[in-house]
Amino acid sequence: MTQDIDWTCAAEALDTNGWAVLPKLLDPGTCMRTTDLYDTPEHFRSQVIMARHGFGRGEYRYFAYPLPDPVQALRTRLYPPLADIANRWHARMGLDRLFPATHAEWLAKCHAAGQTRPTPLLLRYGPGDYNCLHQDLYGDHVFPLQLAVLLSAPGRDFAGGEFVLTEQRPRMQSRAAVVPLTQGDAVIFAVNQRPVRGMKGEYRVTMRHGVSAVHIGRRHTLGIIFHDAA
Secondary structure, eight states, X not given: OGGGSOHHHHHHHHHHHSEEEETTSSOHHHHHHHHHGGGOGGGEEEEEEHHHXXXXXXXXXXXXXXXXXXXXXXXXXXXHHHHXXXXXXXXXXXXXXXXXXXHHHHHHHHHHTXXXXXXXXXXXXXXXXXXXXXXXXXXXXXXXXXXXXXXXXXXXXXXXXXXXXXXEOTTSOOEEXXXXXXXXXXXXXXXXXXXXXXXXXEEEEEEEEEEOOEEEEOEEEEEEESSOBO
């Protein structure tokens, strides 16, 4: 998995845009098997109906521990190269918190602080469903990068439902981006803030993400968040 990723290009895209696409991170068979987990309640700790909370429309389920193998593998294997980028970002933003080399060490810090609930999730959208712009923070211990993997095939399984990011820049108007994804593609993106190098030095921009309305069909996404929830 990680050996096939061009981390130099991914890091450059993250520095430039706050997001980077990892093409074909999961094969179609893994996408289908992961999607099928949604209807197996024993894999999950809770379900959220988004309209009840003003989050949008659609639903999602948080996985329970132990995580399914593909979900656990993504968290474990992608964390180390992302931690290198996260540490560099924190240094640029003048933040003291550094991230350990392994995900197990990072989770130990989260759990010691009372953040013990797993945060990877499966999202399901139908016609008219959407996800409002938001941030997945969940507690004081926040890993600054996260991952979303599109499990469904655009044009075959659904239409619409684009992944959207906004960037709030100091004393400037916000900038939006629509990230093109095909089945099995993943997008890495900033959870909250990221550093930007300006003419007068480094400054921070705030990122939010969401999903535009699905027109037809059903869209499934796997979300990988590297910190646990309080």
